[in-house]
Amino acid sequence: MTSVSIRIAAANGDGVESSGALLGKVAALYGMEVFGNRGYQSVIRGGHVWNQVRIGDEKLYSYGDKIDILVTLNQDGINNQRGHLSENAIIIYDPSKCNIDGLNGTTYRLIPIPLLDTAVAAGGDPIMRNIVAIGAILKIVGIPMSVFEGVVKKMFSKKGEDVIKSNMKAATDGYNYQGVNRSYDIKGDGKPRYLVEGNVALSLGAYAAGCKYYAAYPMTPASGILHWFAAHTNKGVLYKQTEDEIAAINSTIGAATAGVRAMCGTSGGGFSLMVEALGLSGMTETPIVVVESQRTGPSTGLPTKTEQADLLFVMHASQGEFPRIVMAPRSVEEAFYLTADAFNLADRYQCPVIILMDLFISEHFETVSGFDVDSIKIDRGKIADQGGASGRFKRYELTADGVSPRSMPGTKGMAFIAPSDEHNEYGDIVSDILAGIGEHVAMRVKMHEKRMRKIATMLKNESVFVPVVQNEDAKHFLVTFGSTTAVATEAMLALNKRGLSVGLISFNYLLPLDAKKTKAILNGKHLIDVECNFTAQLAKVIMMETGIEIPDRILKYDGETLDCGEIVDKVTAMLK
Amino acid sequence: MPQNYSSGVKPIFCPGCGDFGVYAALTKAFQDLNVDKDNLLVVTGIGCSSSIVQAFGCYGIHSLHGRLLPIAMGAKLANHDLTVVGVGGDGDGYGIGSAHFLHTARRNIDIAYVVMNNETYGLTTGQASPTGLKGYKTKSTPFGVIENPLNPLSVAISAGATYVARGFSGDPMHLAELIKNGITHKGFALIDVYSPCVTFNYLNTYDWFRSRIYKMGADSHNVGDKGAALKKAIEDEETNYEKLPLGLFYKTDKPTYEELDITLQNGPLIKQPMPTEDRIIELLGENR
Ligand SMILES: Cc1ncc(C[n+]2csc(CCOP(=O)(O)OP(=O)(O)O)c2C)c(N)n1
Ligand code: SF4
Numbered sequence: 001m002t003s004v005s006i007r008i009a010a011a012n013g014d015g016v017e018s019s020g021a022l023l024g025k026v027a028a029l030y031g032m033e034v035f036g037n038r039g040y041q042s043v044i045r046g047g048h049v050w051n052q053v054r055i056g057d058e059k060l061y062s063y064g065d066k067i068d069i070l071v072t073l074n075q076d077g078i079n080n081q082r083g084h085l086s087e088n089a090i091i092i093y094d095p096s097k098c099n100i101d102g103l104n105g106t107t108y109r110l111i112p113i114p115l116l117d118t119a120v121a122a123g124g125d126p127i128m129r130n131i132v133a134i135g136a137i138l139k140i141v142g143i144p145m146s147v148f149e150g151v152v153k154k155m156f157s158k159k160g161e162d163v164i165k166s167n168m169k170a171a172t173d174g175y176n177y178q179g180v181n182r183s184y185d186i187k188g189d190g191k192p193r194y195l196v197e198g199n200v201a202l203s204l205g206a207y208a209a210g211c212k213y214y215a216a217y218p219m220t221p222a223s224g225i226l227h228w229f230a231a232h233t234n235k236g237v238l239y240k241q242t243e244d245e246i247a248a249i250n251s252t253i254g255a256a257t258a259g260v261r262a263m264c265g266t267s268g269g270g271f272s273l274m275v276e277a278l279g280l281s282g283m284t285e286t287p288i289v290v291v292e293s294q295r296t297g298p299s300t301g302l303p304t305k306t307e308q309a310d311l312l313f314v315m316h317a318s319q320g321e322f323p324r325i326v327m328a329p330r331s332v333e334e335a336f337y338l339t340a341d342a343f344n345l346a347d348r349y350q351c352p353v354i355i356l357m358d359l360f361i362s363e364h365f366e367t368v369s370g371f372d373v374d375s376i377k378i379d380r381g382k383i384a385d386q387g388g389a390s391g392r393f394k395r396y397e398l399t400a401d402g403v404s405p406r407s408m409p410g411t412k413g414m415a416f417i418a419p420s421d422e423h424n425e426y427g428d429i430v431s432d433i434l435a436g437i438g439e440h441v442a443m444r445v446k447m448h449e450k451r452m453r454k455i456a457t458m459l460k461n462e463s464v465f466v467p468v469v470q471n472e473d474a475k476h477f478l479v480t481f482g483s484t485t486a487v488a489t490e491a492m493l494a495l496n497k498r499g500l501s502v503g504l505i506s507f508n509y510l511l512p513l514d515a516k517k518t519k520a521i522l523n524g525k526h527l528i529d530v531e532c533n534f535t536a537q538l539a540k541v542i543m544m545e546t547g548i549e550i551p552d553r554i555l556k557y558d559g560e561t562l563d564c565g566e567i568v569d570k571v572t573a574m575l576k
Numbered sequence: 577m578p579q580n581y582s583s584g585v586k587p588i589f590c591p592g593c594g595d596f597g598v599y600a601a602l603t604k605a606f607q608d609l610n611v612d613k614d615n616l617l618v619v620t621g622i623g624c625s626s627s628i629v630q631a632f633g634c635y636g637i638h639s640l641h642g643r644l645l646p647i648a649m650g651a652k653l654a655n656h657d658l659t660v661v662g663v664g665g666d667g668d669g670y671g672i673g674s675a676h677f678l679h680t681a682r683r684n685i686d687i688a689y690v691v692m693n694n695e696t697y698g699l700t701t702g703q704a705s706p707t708g709l710k711g712y713k714t715k716s717t718p719f720g721v722i723e724n725p726l727n728p729l730s731v732a733i734s735a736g737a738t739y740v741a742r743g744f745s746g747d748p749m750h751l752a753e754l755i756k757n758g759i760t761h762k763g764f765a766l767i768d769v770y771s772p773c774v775t776f777n778y779l780n781t782y783d784w785f786r787s788r789i790y791k792m793g794a795d796s797h798n799v800g801d802k803g804a805a806l807k808k809a810i811e812d813e814e815t816n817y818e819k820l821p822l823g824l825f826y827k828t829d830k831p832t833y834e835e836l837d838i839t840l841q842n843g844p845l846i847k848q849p850m851p852t853e854d855r856i857i858e859l860l861g862e863n864r
């Protein structure tokens with residue numbers, strides 16, 4: 001496998017992000033694998049931002065530990081990125097903007113290109129410096145200009161011929177610049193791929209599942225979802241920006257009660273505000289999907305950095321007990337399928353389903369060859385739509401599997417009250433003057449047990465509540481969940497290459513867990529817990545559910561994702 | 577055929593509670609309008625007043641304290657063929673739910689919102705609410721309220737509500753008219769109701785209200801004039817709560833949120849078709 005990691009670094013507002021996306025799209029169209037990520041701060045202008053695009057000829061699991069090609073538009077780029085460079089990295093820089101005296105005598109290959117002057121000469125806009133650099137990169141990695149032309153023509157079709165022409169000129173000048181020559185042999189297989197961000201895959205999954213209502217209050221890193229929904233309100237989905245996250249989730253519950261598939265999304269801070277209503281969804285057995293995309297730390301934390309420290313929080317948030325499902329997609333592609341499944345599970349078990357994302361999986365991008373849309377089947381669960389039943393409708397009927405048929409407002413003769421108070425089968429509350437009276441105490445117990453029975457039903461009917469095992473016969477296993485799975489896969493492959501017998505056990509559905517099966521999978525294996533938090537929350541969940549303790553741990557909580565090399569080194573040391 | 581708006585479950589109010597008058601008025605309003613019960617959704621919050629939802633035998637959500645408006649909004653946006661009526665207390669709507677009150681009004685969503693304003697937290701046994709008058713002594717304000725009372729009418733008018741009225745639970749016939757017109761009004765309608773808490777509010781009693789309220793005549797002010805409506809809405813403050821006007825303060829016709837929302841141009845969300853496979857693949861294609 002050959003791959004190259006290219007990082008474009010500059011100040012916010014210099015167009016780094018769109019350049020990364022453009023480069024990624026060109027490679028994806030050429031039939032290469034792409035895995036990209038971005039680094040930025042909570043500022044709109046200035047600061048130091050980067051976009052890293054890794055291109056390869058086989059499936060990629062990370063954006064790469066080290067930078068093979070650095071494009072820097074300013075001095076900060078050199079100063080801040082030096083520590084990330086691979087030994088023989090190529091550095092493309094603009095001599096009018098960067099002083100490279102400090103790099104003399106290093107192993108790096110320095111390619112000065114007057115990016116700004118070339119851009120201005122080509123068409124006038126300084127932002128096109130990036131395009132000159134992209135032209136040079138295409139030459140270095142071996143992508144023909146014709147592929148670039150196709151992307152640019154589509155991208156700027158609305159902006160007119162002149163814009164396309166100047167972009168082509170800027171890129172061609174970069175491509176042909178003296179000293180720029182092909183240095184990598186990566187082959188595209190000619191099969192164009194899509195380049196998709198985690199939040200977009202999730203939104204598409206929701207859309208495919210028939211989600212019609214999305215409510216949110218803007219918060220990084222979940223905002224990508226609201227941007228997607230807002231941009232597609234002319235395609236049969238309603239996006240409602242609310243006054244706060246409390247209104248977001250409550251309006252989602254209102255929409256779901258009225259019968260549409262509904263979702264809300266936020267980060268940990270907003271989720272904190274949603275907690276009370278999460279319990280309302282549990283109590284009224286209203287199916288909703290809630291996205292929680294984690295960032296680093298409590299309170300405002302590091303708003304533009306990633307972490308996996310909200311696992312226990314989303315599993316336990318709210319007073320009281322009620323069934324809920326927690327899932328954490330392990331890749332961009334899986335964000336699509338899991339989200340679609342979330343809506344079916346919510347409807348089938350009439351409970352909240354939480355999709356636990358994080359900044360990394362929400363905002364990084366990967367190539368996907370396509371989504372198997374045909375495999376998405378919509379199952380709305382038990383719906384009472386016959387109407388005209390004699391007597392009052394028992395919305396909360398005490399059923400054997402815990403799931404009671406629900407009706408939607410507008411259905412004839414099937415009215416009921418969805419109550420946040422404890423209630424009887426009709427939804428009449430047994431909490432106020434009736435609380436503590438014999439038969440109503442019994443009803444509380446029966447109703448609580450009915451709701452909780454849904455957990456056993458889920459475990460019986462669904463096969464997903466167990467971890468996924470790779471390299472079954474290995475001696476040692478990395479154990480992880482959600483977004484960290486990708487880099488752990490890469491680490492496993494690297495360790496295997498070193499001759500170490502390492503497998504991977506990854507969790508995408510975390511609650512409920514089939515404790516018996518999970519225990520059977522984990523038992524007797526040497527496990528190494530790998531996750532991005534301080535307290536090893538997944539290991540705690542495993543301990544709670546199976547009694548299995550995992551003392552060996554690789555934990556990270558600096559706001560960045562784990563590097564493959566970091567895992568490989570630590571595991572190698574542990575196994576010595 | 578006239579419909580029966582009773583589930584057989586009675587609201588659980590203390591004998592003599594003002595909320596019985598609101599219950600009577602709501603029932604009469606539903607009857608007079610003959611609202612289709614299968615398409616009627618009543619959403620309440622939490623408080624003595626909110627238990628009313630159990631009584632009507634229509635679809636209902638007895639939600640969280642202060643959250644009835646976002647829930648009602650979500651339901652209305654999901655299916656705007658429904659008649660959605662929000663009903664709650666003053667603590668619920670003007671205290672813990674105040675942000676939602678402002679923003680739901682501002683959006684002019686077609687919801688009628690009836691607030692049983694007893695200037696007290698009834699269910700939690702008698703603390704001062706945001707509408708409690710200065711000097712009002714309660715368990716939570718043993719030395720008297722020192723905050724200024726919130727004026728729900730002027731707030732609603734400023735925030736963008738398009739129908740703002742006030743009734744008195746001691747006059748359910750008059751109140752029923754205000755509620756009826758609020759339900760048929762297109763847009764966000766606030767009907768604030770003086771509804772005495774006979775158990776905890778010793779200050780704002782039936783007698784206290786009766787000696788101060790008066791019904792505004794048709795010529796009291798131009799209800800379409802926002803400035804005049806605001807002036808009328810602060811008459812209580814200006815007269816040191818000696819004169820409390822009742823009736824319609826403000827009414828204007830503006831497009832509702834549902835009329836403006838681009839998605840809802842194709843009909844109620846719930847009736848819109850599921851996306852086709854081609855459409856999904858087309859949207860995936862944006863990522864190429
Ligand atoms: C989040 C939350 N905080 C506090 C409460 C307790 N609580 C229940 S009802 C209520 C106030 C009720 O007052 P109001 O809304 O005016 O209704 P009333 O009982 O007077 O009709 C409070 C504070 C609650 N249920 N939820
Ligand atoms: S406590 Fe007050 S508001 Fe509550 S039911 Fe009794 S009288 Fe009515």
